[in-house]
Amino acid sequence: MNPTEARQLIRAGQWTGPTAGLVEGYVQTNLVVLPRDWAFDFLLFCHRNPKPCPVLEVTETGSAVPVRLAPDADLRRDLPRYRLYHQGELVAEVTDVSSDWRSDLVSFLLGCSFTFERALLSAGVPVRHLELSRNVPMYITNMPCVPAGRFAGPLVVSMRPIPDSLVVRAVQVTARYPRVHGAPIHIGDPRRIGIADLSHPDFGDPVPMRENETPVFWACGVTTQVALSRAKPAFAITHAPGHMFITDVRDEQVADS
């Protein structure tokens, strides 16, 4: 399947599940939709915190068309599952937000880790949660994001256990992809960044650490969800976890060089 075919399947309501592996080799993104009144604060929050919040595209106000990432797409219908928030509270999970759309909405598409995980695998670096068909473990750290206007909150990270002999390689490989979270933010002792127990992630599933492996931590897009839940904008739409937007852009196109 190519990205257009996948989006048509989703738009027709024939695919409502997670998007990992649905199309191979194309960038998938997080979605955050906010009223225009909140858009500057959010864009500034992303600009000040580019590792957790790498902005790949922002639509014009009112438009649901991501003209650069997928010009034939409709962001109101082409994700398999959305979450609707009122005043920061989750009020519904739906498969189409056409009837919730408003002319003052701005859509933000943010890079996600699927792209760099493919790059890790290609470089011979194993990715534990993929081996086990689990969700990646995610943790709230004690590292504050740089606040911006009404947005603030802690950095959320994802963790992958990496064989000691491949840790440097993992840094090198992911550093090439700053637009999908890039190089790790921490290597080693989880307590240094405020994580008490790796076996109890704040989001996702725990994964086992094997001998001669080091925990490596990358900035995670869930950071924006925590910031949103604290800022409590009057209205917001996001993708449902794992139910991403599939773009026409190949993974390699967002590499640095």
Added chain:
Amino acid sequence: MNPTEARQLIRAGQWTGPTAGLVEGYVQTNLVVLPRDWAFDFLLFCHRNPKPCPVLEVTETGSAVPVRLAPDADLRRDLPRYRLYHQGELVAEVTDVSSDWRSDLVSFLLGCSFTFERALLSAGVPVRHLELSRNVPMYITNMPCVPAGRFAGPLVVSMRPIPDSLVVRAVQVTARYPRVHGAPIHIGDPRRIGIADLSHPDFGDPVPMRENETPVFWACGVTTQVALSRAKPAFAITHAPGHMFITDVRDEQVADS
């Protein structure tokens, strides 16, 4: 002189000239100040056009303190010369904008080419306009920027004649500095980007091309000034050309790696 001393001299009204060479080794920036109502469109314009408009810092609304680039600075008084615009028209050139300040203003600090010119010189690449103590020649191209809201306009470039044997080196050196315009946008024939005659720049001074030299073109911060003059915001403040903001950040700190 260090950056704090230079800013104090400027704040006291004892330096009202251009800032090139005033302090060595520190990043200097362009300044654009806009009402909050225009801030989202402008930040989005910069995000969509990062080569001409590399955003280094955005202040909180109403604040004149760039907390990351120079926490003891006052953007209303620490630049030697400012330009004030009403409805896109230049109405005054002043050395202090304290009395023009408003609580709804947002300040944008954008990278400038001084940093990569130092890097070129350090790498043994000559910079003609510096040798001749002239302003760099700048040209309006036929390449449109990606519009954003009310902002649109052509890409403006600066040109430096580079000895043929050093062109690749010049690309490599400046590519390390994406936050101060980065790698060139064009090498060679000026007509390919809509420039009819190198001896008649749209801004700055012409410089001679010598034998065995190639014109190399970099994205230029004047792009924002052209976009501003077309968008005609009700109110805007910018630095006067060449009269930049001096930060506490060393040139090397904005290099990529």
